[in-house]
Amino acid sequence: MLTGCSGFGPSATPSASSPTAIATATGSPSGTPTPTATPAPTLHPDGSARDNLPLFASVVAAVWASPNRVSGRAYVDALVAAGFDKAAMQVTNDTTTVGNPAESIQFSVRWGDQCLVGQVGPATGDPVAVVLPGLAEGECLVGQTRPIDW
Numbered sequence: 001m002l003t004g005c006s007g008f009g010p011s012a013t014p015s016a017s018s019p020t021a022i023a024t025a026t027g028s029p030s031g032t033p034t035p036t037a038t039p040a041p042t043l044h045p046d047g048s049a050r051d052n053l054p055l056f057a058s059v060v061a062a063v064w065a066s067p068n069r070v071s072g073r074a075y076v077d078a079l080v081a082a083g084f085d086k087a088a089m090q091v092t093n094d095t096t097t098v099g100n101p102a103e104s105i106q107f108s109v110r111w112g113d114q115c116l117v118g119q120v121g122p123a124t125g126d127p128v129a130v131v132l133p134g135l136a137e138g139e140c141l142v143g144q145t146r147p148i149d150w
Helices: 019-026 049-064 072-081
Strands: 089-091 105-111 114-120 128-133
Touching: 049 072, 049 105, 049 114, 049 128, 072 089, 072 105
Parallel strands: none
Antiparallel strands: 089 105, 105 114, 114 128
């Protein structure tokens, strides 16, 4: 009796997640999966903060990849352009009290009782975008923030 191994388990039937099943479902004649474009994230005005995190994170990543990566205003402006409410935002200062560039900056959008919060800067490493509970005072960030008056 001869025993062998199969990548599909004991039944040797391809599962829905196997490369063969995917290739067949996409109609690729070569037997390899055909890549499909991932749709760009969009604003979900009636959704939750978690529903809007993909768009928030993509905006943060795009600004971080730009020359304005350490400008709080650049994040606020890009989030507004993506459809987020400027009146619901907070941002920390880009510079320290003695005029040096900040090691990190934070910005947020209040979304119901939750907050979309981003943090970027030389001390942060990769940009961070998370959903956190909102503060009881109706804000998202603790500490001193700057006016968004532009």
